[in-house]
Amino acid sequence: MSFNDGAQLDPSQVQDRRGGGGIGRGTKIGGGIGGGILVLILALFGINPDILSGLTEQGPGTQQEQTGPGSIAECRSGVSADERLDCRIVGTVNSLNAFWSKYLPERGVEYPRPETVIFDAGVRTACGPATSEVGPFYCPADTTAYFDPGFFQLLETRFGASGGPLAQEYVVAHEFGHHVQNILGTLDYAQQDPKGPQSGAVRVELQADCFAGLWTRYATTVKDPATGQPFLEPLTPKDLRDALSAAEAVGDDRIQEAATGRVSPEAWTHGSSEQRQAWFYRGYKSGDINQCNTLTGKV
Template identity: 75%
Template sequence: MSFNDGVELDPSQVEDRRGGGMGRGTKIGGGIGGGVVLLLAALFGINPQLLEGLIGTGQEQPGLSQGTAPAECKLGSDADQRLDCRITGTVNSLNAFWPAYLAKYKVEYPRPRTVLFEVGTDTGCGAATSEVGPFYCPADTTAYFDPGFFQDLVNRFGSSGGPLAQEYVVAHEFGHHIQNVLGDLDRAQQDPRGPESGAVRVELQADCYAGLWTRYATTQKDPKTGQPFLEPLTQKDLNDALSAASAVGDDRIQKAATGRVTPEAWTHGSSAQRQTWFYRGYQTGDIAQCDTFRAATL
């Protein structure tokens, strides 16, 4: 989905660490109460070893310039031209949507932090590199994004690309924050592997939450201008998001990496399941319909 040109972005909601290199830290997930979820959240939770030979160094998105500071992201028109501004605008939209939505259920929304990085960075869950892809760290309630991943999503994983494919990635990681707020995120750690595992149910629920945001994103207004953040959704937009969800399905990535599918090792669910749950959130707009933990079948 494209942004309305006159919407005013708030770059203060995104910290830019690009160019700073990776600091020193403990092993990801080591000794941190919820930190092992970072391993499950890496590239939406896929084990980086499974992706050996598939992940590249990340290249610039054609038609988009990757600037050096989100402070340059001021308007919706910037979000349509620059990838870092699109991430910033999506973060702004999510941070406007979720507080009001959760308030209906008497749940307070503590705003998460968002960090852009390249190569690697320190996190509350330990040192992380670009190879883990986008992830959410519950220890510091921060979503981390290396913009180079979004080109990998197209080149290495076969997503069709497009704005909503990228916005879906951001919304998925914010979905993990919602799970952290609601007390569901640790279920992945308790049952980390298998086709019906807690890890798979956590990831599919985050997909559903991303779809839920998508339903309302075109009416959620920028508090400064009163304009909706995003323009009306097109079928192509929806297809792009579904393509991204399919591209990071466990079965598809396992097949590409090893030539076979092993459901016992799943941490996120199949391509079809990821599409189904994203679409369920989008179609219903109801967080109660995203309860993957009570679902008899996924």
């Protein structure tokens, strides 16, 4: 979806850690749900999870926020969100925070806003260090969603997703879906049963897809708190096709077949293309979080 030109973005909701100097050396990633989420994402993108054993945390020093030309400090309007990918991430984060901070409290659940980080090369997190190869991820230990803008080109060129804006916004909304799961207490379900088409891992990922669809249904009416105007322009059929193409592109079956020439459902961690599309669309059509219960029944 394109942004309204008059939308006022708030770049303070996103940290820009590009050019932060990598992840350095130190202790290895620990266990727990954070490390597990990273492993699942690595598996999704066809990367050997064993590389995690070679990743190490940053030693002394901190990564610096980027504030010069080309930084997200320039992301102030809907025009910039339509022109620049990093600004589109900022605008999507603004819209997601505005949506969930209203939707959940109306249902008796507080919404503590997550942090969001844009990075390149590598980043340190409370779940351990990660490189760009990990792809977008959410770390529950620091309640932060992490995005390398370079991934979105990979989504299009390697995985065959549409290059449309909602294909990219869907990815951001999916990671925020994990934050909502963290609030609701469903995120750790992934660790109870980590692989297979009906596994806890797949169920958690499909619920995050459903939550992304839920946001999509209301996104064009979510208003900028500062101006009272919607962040995004009305949804078009092409927008919806773009989002569904992204959900299809990151299905386990499609990635496995492209990588190995065969499909192994017993190794699935995120769900098939059909499952991912179906649960995104269910959230979009229903607009009801209660329809996103992937944890019981067949998915």
